[in-house]
Amino acid sequence: MADIGKRNGLTAVLDTFGTKVFRMVEHLGNIFILLLQCLGWLFRPPSEIRNIVKQMEEVGINSMPVVLVTATFTGMVLALQSWSGFQRFQATSFVGSVVALSITRELGPVFAGLIVSGRVGASIAAELGTMKVTEQIDALVTLATNPVKYLVVPRVVASTLVLPVLVIMADLVGILGGYFVSVYLLGANPYVYTEKTFQYLESWDIYSGLIKAAVFGFLIALISCYNGFIAEGGAEGVGRATTRAVVASSMAVLVSDYFMTSLMF
Amino acid sequence: MIEIRGLKKSFGVKVVLDGVDLTVPRGKNTVVIGGSGTGKSVLIKCIVGLLRANEGEVLIDGEDVTKMDERELVRARRKFGMLFQGAALFDSMNVGENVAFALRRLHLYPEHQVRDVVEEKLAMVGLRDIQHLMPAELSGGMKKRVGLARAIAAEPEILLYDEPTTGLDPIMADVINELVISLRESLGVTSISITHDMASAYKIADHIAMLYKGMIVEVGTPEEIRNTRNPVVSQFVEGRAEGPITAEHEDFIRFVHRSGETGMQGGR
Ligand SMILES: Nc1ncnc2c1ncn2[C@@H]1O[C@H](COP(=O)(O)OP(=O)(O)OP(=O)(O)O)[C@@H](O)[C@H]1O
Ligand SMILES: [Mg+2]
Numbered sequence: 213m214a215d216i217g218k219r220n221g222l223t224a225v226l227d228t229f230g231t232k233v234f235r236m237v238e239h240l241g242n243i244f245i246l247l248l249q250c251l252g253w254l255f256r257p258p259s260e261i262r263n264i265v266k267q268m269e270e271v272g273i274n275s276m277p278v279v280l281v282t283a284t285f286t287g288m289v290l291a292l293q294s295w296s297g298f299q300r301f302q303a304t305s306f307v308g309s310v311v312a313l314s315i316t317r318e319l320g321p322v323f324a325g326l327i328v329s330g331r332v333g334a335s336i337a338a339e340l341g342t343m344k345v346t347e348q349i350d351a352l353v354t355l356a357t358n359p360v361k362y363l364v365v366p367r368v369v370a371s372t373l374v375l376p377v378l379v380i381m382a383d384l385v386g387i388l389g390g391y392f393v394s395v396y397l398l399g400a401n402p403y404v405y406t407e408k409t410f411q412y413l414e415s416w417d418i419y420s421g422l423i424k425a426a427v428f429g430f431l432i433a434l435i436s437c438y439n440g441f442i443a444e445g446g447a448e449g450v451g452r453a454t455t456r457a458v459v460a461s462s463m464a465v466l467v468s469d470y471f472m473t474s475l476m477f
Numbered sequence: 478m479i480e481i482r483g484l485k486k487s488f489g490v491k492v493v494l495d496g497v498d499l500t501v502p503r504g505k506n507t508v509v510i511g512g513s514g515t516g517k518s519v520l521i522k523c524i525v526g527l528l529r530a531n532e533g534e535v536l537i538d539g540e541d542v543t544k545m546d547e548r549e550l551v552r553a554r555r556k557f558g559m560l561f562q563g564a565a566l567f568d569s570m571n572v573g574e575n576v577a578f579a580l581r582r583l584h585l586y587p588e589h590q591v592r593d594v595v596e597e598k599l600a601m602v603g604l605r606d607i608q609h610l611m612p613a614e615l616s617g618g619m620k621k622r623v624g625l626a627r628a629i630a631a632e633p634e635i636l637l638y639d640e641p642t643t644g645l646d647p648i649m650a651d652v653i654n655e656l657v658i659s660l661r662e663s664l665g666v667t668s669i670s671i672t673h674d675m676a677s678a679y680k681i682a683d684h685i686a687m688l689y690k691g692m693i694v695e696v697g698t699p700e701e702i703r704n705t706r707n708p709v710v711s712q713f714v715e716g717r718a719e720g721p722i723t724a725e726h727e728d729f730i731r732f733v734h735r736s737g738e739t740g741m742q743g744g745r
Contacts, residue, residue, distance in 0.1 A: 258582070258584075339569075342568075343567075346563060346565060346568075347561050347562075347563055347565040348565050348566075348567055348568070350522070350527050350561065350565065351559075351561060351565040351566075351567070351627075352567075353525075353527060353554065354525055354527070354554060354557055354558070354559040354628075355578050355579040355582065355627070355631075356551065356554060356555050356579055356582055356583055356631070357578075357579075357582055358547075358551060
């Protein structure tokens with residue numbers, strides 16, 4: 213008897229797991245379809261330039277302060293940590309290189325991506341979700357406007373373009389943060405530190421980070437728009453869509469980061 | 478002309494429309510009546526292709542909406558204006574931008590004229606000087622009327638009104654009734670209106686159709702509907718609490734009572 217109970221428990225678990233996997237595959241398929249629609253509408257008139265500019269402002273201004281603060285402290289803590297680690301084998305002169313490379317190649321884009329997932333992903337999903345449940349998206353459709361063209365394309369384009377810009381600034385303040393901690397708090401030689409910062413830094417390190425950022429921006433906007441579009445059932449549904457958008461886009465950032473890194477280097 | 482043939486729509490196992498047949502002649506207004514939750518809103522959403530029907534046809538001037546792909550639908554929808562039950566105003570835009578939305582998207586007027594055209598459309602629904610307000614600052618009835626102004630702004634050939642007079646005071650309701658009539662008479666608009674308000678229905682309708690249990694049970698002129706012998710229709714238009722529509726409901730209540738009693742006896 214107990215055995216049967218156990219087996220039923222197990223099948224039940226497998227069952228729900230199976231349904232989850234199935235759903236996930238379905239969502240991925242739908243997101244891919246949304247992507248194709250997006251590309252299809254991208255260059256079709258009327259142009260959404262004004263809308264795109266508005267969204268760029270929104271994305272940029274929304275996320276800039278948090279991205280900058282995060283990047284500064286990331287640079288600072290990185291300097292602190294690597295300093296205390298490198299002290300063990302008298303390599304503290306390399307702290308500048310470590311900070312510059314880690315920030316530009318990895319931490320700048322990834323942290324910016326995660327923060328934008330939280331800020332922009334949530335606001336996109338909440339806005340589109342609300343529009344969905346209050347029939348505003350249906351209303352758009354009846355006013356001769358395709359919602360993918362009007363709502364998704366501008367957000368995806370804006371966020372793809374703005375994220376690299378945010379990351380350039382994040383790189384800059386992150387490296388400055390590291391410099392500040394090393395030179396003023398840990399007593400590094402400013403000239404050596406600056407030299408080491410740029411000695412091993414190649415332009416590809418920076419470009420690769422910016423490419424990553426563009427991909428993150430693209431994924432975040434696409435995933436969040438999708439989650440907004442499938443919201444159902446009032447305020448609670450909008451809340452669920454928002455949470456899902458943030459979780460899914462953060463995951464997309466980390467997963468795609470791994471694969472891009474493995475392709476790039 | 479709108480011709481609906483054998484239209485079926487279900488959500489999961491729940492059948493909402495179960496073979497609707499309805500014809501709306503060009504330049505006429507058909508009012509659809511029916512109880513809450515019978516699928517009136519679903520019906521008009523199927524007509525504009527917002528919801529995909531499971532079966533059946535919706536012919537707009539001979540073209541079947543249910544068979545169109547998304548791109549053909551965009552073109553076909555230019556013929557339509559739709560007033561949503563909840564108004565569905567864009568809450569990130571002010572009233573003026575809402576009403577001007579289709580005008581701007583379709584470039585129907587040069588930009589410097591848009592404001593005046595919008596003011597004129599708003600005047601038609603009895604509103605003035607509110608273009609700068611946001612939808613959140615409007616009352617329910619005002620939202621409804623702004624929604625109506627937005628629906629008629631691009632001068633569509635076909636108008637679908639989902640409860641145009643619900644939530645309006647009697648005077649405003651009559652202003653809207655007159656507007657619906659004048660759009661039909663002066664512009665020859667073909668329209669479907671949904672309403673619970675029988676006074677309004679009798680006034681604006683060329684034909685009244687009753688939706689009950691997923692089907693159109695009767696279509697007739699207002700006069701025919703008023704004198705109908707169909708018990709379901711007559712209960713609805715006269716607004717009686719007793720009759721075939723509520724009988725099932727009462728049976729159910731009785732059933733619940735009875736099973737409650739037996740349950741108690743069993744307990745004893
Ligand atoms: N998107 C949907 N998903 C699932 N069920 C739905 C959906 N839309 C409508 N329904 C169901 O279809 C039925 C008809 O809904 P509809 O909104 O058409 O009613 P109605 O006749 O317009 O009622 P009312 O007069 O109250 O507006 C309802 O029972 C509703 O639960
Ligand atoms: Mg309804």
